[in-house]
Amino acid sequence: MSGKTNRRNFILGSVAAATAIGYKAVSHKPQPTIAVSEIPSSMPERILGKTNISLPVLGLGGAGQTPISKRGQDKEAIALIEKALELGIRYFDTAEMYGISEQQFGQVLPSYRDSIYINSKTNARDYDGAWRHLEKSLKLLKTDYLDCWQMHHLSVSEELEQIFGKNGAIKAVEEAKEQGIIKFSGVTGHYEPDVIVKALQRYDFDTILISLNAADIHHPRPFSTTVLPVAQAKNVGVIAMKVPAYGRLFKPNLLSGMEQAMGYSLSLPGVHGCVIAAENPEQLESNVKVAQNYQALTQAQMQDIEKLTANAGEDGSFFRNWG
Numbered sequence: 193m194s195g196k197t198n199r200r201n202f203i204l205g206s207v208a209a210a211t212a213i214g215y216k217a218v219s220h221k222p223q224p225t226i227a228v229s230e231i232p233s234s235m236p237e238r239i240l241g242k243t244n245i246s247l248p249v250l251g252l253g254g255a256g257q258t259p260i261s262k263r264g265q266d267k268e269a270i271a272l273i274e275k276a277l278e279l280g281i282r283y284f285d286t287a288e289m290y291g292i293s294e295q296q297f298g299q300v301l302p303s304y305r306d307s308i309y310i311n312s313k314t315n316a317r318d319y320d321g322a323w324r325h326l327e328k329s330l331k332l333l334k335t336d337y338l339d340c341w342q343m344h345h346l347s348v349s350e351e352l353e354q355i356f357g358k359n360g361a362i363k364a365v366e367e368a369k370e371q372g373i374i375k376f377s378g379v380t381g382h383y384e385p386d387v388i389v390k391a392l393q394r395y396d397f398d399t400i401l402i403s404l405n406a407a408d409i410h411h412p413r414p415f416s417t418t419v420l421p422v423a424q425a426k427n428v429g430v431i432a433m434k435v436p437a438y439g440r441l442f443k444p445n446l447l448s449g450m451e452q453a454m455g456y457s458l459s460l461p462g463v464h465g466c467v468i469a470a471e472n473p474e475q476l477e478s479n480v481k482v483a484q485n486y487q488a489l490t491q492a493q494m495q496d497i498e499k500l501t502a503n504a505g506e507d508g509s510f511f512r513n514w515g
Contacts (some may be wrong), residue, residue, distance in 0.1 A: 234280055235483045238464045241429030243340075243376050243398055247309055249458055250483035251283025251431070252276045252476070253469035254293035256438060260469070261291035268472070269296040275473040277304060279480045285401070285431075285467040286333070287313035287344055288325040294332035302334045310335065311401075311431075313344035313380060314361065317354035322361035326368060340399055341368065342378035345514075346387050356394065382434055382511050385418035392422050404432035404463060406447060406456040407501040407508020416460050424462040432457040432466040440507035446500055450482045456497045459489040 235248035252260075252273070259265035259272060273296065276284070284301060286293040294312065301308060310333060314325035326341060343355060343365075355361045368374045378399035379391045388402060400423060402415050409416055423430050436442060436453040447453050457466050470476035489497070501508055 235480065236486055240431075240464045241399065241423075242427045243429050245309065245339075247283050247465055248280060248483065249465045249486060250281060250454070250480060251285055251309075251311075251465060251467040252281050253433070253467040254284065254286035254297060255290040256469040257471050258469040259471070260286075260296045261293040263292055266296065266299070270300055272470060272473055272476060273297060273300040275476055276470075277308075279477060281480070282308045283311065283431075283465065283467065284308060285311045286329075287315075288329050289313075289315055289344070294329055298332050298334040305335055309339040311340045311342065311378075311399075312338055313342040315344040317343075317351055317361050319359045319361060319363045322364035323368075326364065326373065330373070337372060338374045340376040340378055341365065341374040342380050342399065342401060343391070344380050345383070346379050346381045346391060347383040349387055349390060352387065352390055352394065362395065376429075378429070380433075382415075383514060385413050385415045388415075388419050389422050392419075392426060392428060396426075397428060399429035399431065401431045401433055401467070403434035403511060404430075404457050404460055404466075405435050405437055405501075405508060406441060406453060406497050407437065407504040409498055410502055410504070411509050411512065420460060420462040430463050430465075432460070432463050434511055435466050435468055437504075437508050437510070440510065441501065441504060443507060446504055446507070447497065450479055451485075452497050452500070454479070454482050455486060455489050456494060458486055459494060 235250055237246045237248050239246050254260045259268035284297055286297055288294065301310065312329045312333065314322045316322040316325050329338065330336065343361060346352065365377045369377060376398035378397050378401065379388060380401040381388045382403035388400060391397065400419070402419055404415055408414050420430065435457045436450060441447045441453055442449060454466060457463060468479055470479060
């Protein structure tokens with residue numbers, strides 16, 4: 193039996209054991225609270241690039257200002273995830289380093305696995321570290337595969353050399369995809385657009401998750417004008433993050449609300465959707481309503497929004513310092 197087969201069997205066995213133990217350890221029942229066939233689809237959908245998968249334009253983020261990534265808030269996290277399903281969200285975004293985010297998603301999502309899209313990430317740049325992260329992610333999420341696994345938070349060119357070097361993480365990506373443990377691969381970043389461009393030019397990634405908000409255009413190195421044209425040319429699935437900049441774009445004299453923030457990001461050429469975290473079910477429901485009513489903005493409307501964020505300064509791009 194090959195090492196690859198051993199590894200896949202090990203993962204499958206670990207996931208099965210974790211699922212059995214996990215369901216005994218929590219009071220939440222493993223049975224769906226709503227039938228999968230009843231999950232509504234009232235938001236606009238777009239094909240996620242070369243994946244050929246149609247998804248609602250809004251997904252749920254598992255990091256940031258949300259109970260999903262925080263300890264001691266199991267009840268709130270479960271209520272939020274179940275509300276997302278009820279509202280028709282099918283894209284769930286998490287990562288190995290997002291606190292207990294994967295564990296919280298793993299308490300609810302397995303019952304809906306065939307109808308949802310789970311995206312997780314690794315910040316390991318080496319082969320062994322990446323495999324360890326993937327095994328951990330699958331165990332916590334209680335699934336035997338990921339729809340997409342991304343190289344997390346690429347910031348500098350040296351990281352690309354590590355990923356693509358001898359015993360680099362890209363080898364784990366290729367093996368996992370070959371074995372059906374992941375369907376698609378991708379990269380993420382919110383620090384240096386050129387690094388994301390280099391990654392796309394160097395490897396045939398399926399998706400990217402990048403910071404794209406109404407203040408990005410005012411940064412000396414915008415993601416929108418640097419990365420999006422390359423992604424479009426390669427038909428890469430593009431998911432926008434940092435859409436409201438953790439709410440900082442809603443300060444006085446900036447954007448009026450999520451309608452402008454989400455509307456702008458979704459109207460950028462080549463963007464297929466966005467992920468936004470929510471603090472509670474009410475906020476999530478409000479965000480979904482915005483997505484349900486979304487209509488592509490005109491160029492004039494986009495320019496008007498950009499004028500509003502011209503003086504946003506660090507409020508719109510504070511996360512660019514997280515490199």
